[in-house]
Amino acid sequence: MKPSAFRYVVPADLQSAVHARAANYDSAVLSGGQSLIPTMNFRLSHPDVVIDLRLLDELDYVRTDPSYVRVGAMTRQRTLEFDDSAYRANPLIRQTLQNVAHPVIRNRGTVGGSLAHADPAAELPCLITTLRGELVAHGLDGPRKIPAADFFQFIFTTALEPDELLVEAAFPVLDPGEGWAFCEFARRHGDFALSAVACTVKIGPGGAIQRARLGACGIASTPVVLAECEALLVGNKPSEELFAEVARQAVSSIEATDEPEAQRRYRRHLLDGLVRRALEQAIQRTGARV
């Protein structure tokens, strides 16, 4: 239960970190370490080189502009959770973070670390995918923007090139009056989700849903946007019948097969309930009634 030996590189700044990454394609990048170090303790991963980003203060920031909450990759999850400007711009960020592991883990875990790790059951990848956020990578050729939909490619696999580091995550702000919810089911509080759902809804002047964003994690090899569900919602007035129809549609997106933690049938049942619960909560937050 101890990490194997490795070459240890502590770059002074982003440029040196990118160069270290480019020179060591098999390196592991250490940010908060809350996923990497347990896998190293178990020797599930035994990297030759560990590049520790702890001196990169330049990647520790939360900046809110009219369109995005921009979060530096080295920002601790707990710092973003407590950030009031981020909360005012998009309260869903805080609610989502409260489902990420335990406070003690969030004290160390970074926003960029969780996103770059790309666990298919993790909450932050689900959030940024559902919101159609954007990620910024930095490599030898400089910075590059990647839409969240293209960033997550498979289990633990992202669009980052071997020389690239994730430097920023941009979460879109919500419109005034837009409703939001994040609902998760995990066996124990703080565990990875068996399944979770993020959603936002905006009600139009006539009382019908004008815009809806709905996404889920834990049901496929990446977080999933439930686009067909969103299409069902838009243009209709919120109702229990509508939500039930949307939940039925959502369940058909499940790709996960029978696993020791959950049978496919159980996951279908979970997702059905989580979608309906998330929609009800989000609608409630718009002030509309179901």
Next chain:
Amino acid sequence: MSTDTSSMRAVAGDYEVDDLVAVTMTVNGTAVEAKIPARMLLSDFLRHELRLTGTHVGCEHGVCGACTVHLGGRPTRSCLTLAVQADGCEIRTVEGLADFDGTLHPVQQSFRECHALQCGFCTPGFMMSVAGLLEEGIGNDLSDSELREHLAGNLCRCTGYQNIVAATRKAIDLRDGKEG
């Protein structure tokens, strides 16, 4: 909020597999210098190098919370942290909770009064987590289930949770100057 990387001493470097890394940190108010392998966990550094055995090691993969210490003022799993990551940082362990004159920290006082420990193995981790919650300003307006969520990152295999919840409430009262 400041992070632990804002150090005076932490420096960039490139260390071969067998190199030792020079680190300095403040542990319970005392400056510490050491040369350690990069792969040494902070929990092992505290226990084996500094002989601060109050920090307990349970699962070594971040589930049980027994190894919780404060790093840069925030509760942290020392088994999920390399000691070199704490270079230039302030560390507080369970040995640093009481005042120098022996006056107990509110969380020690409340754990003692509420009998919030049985075998005691999980206790240092619980106390460091609760001390962190007290510093974050957690209040007694929380429901029991909310409070339990806050404590959910620490496991007690004796299952003595009732008294741990009671002790947490008492610690909040002691912090706020109320007689429990």
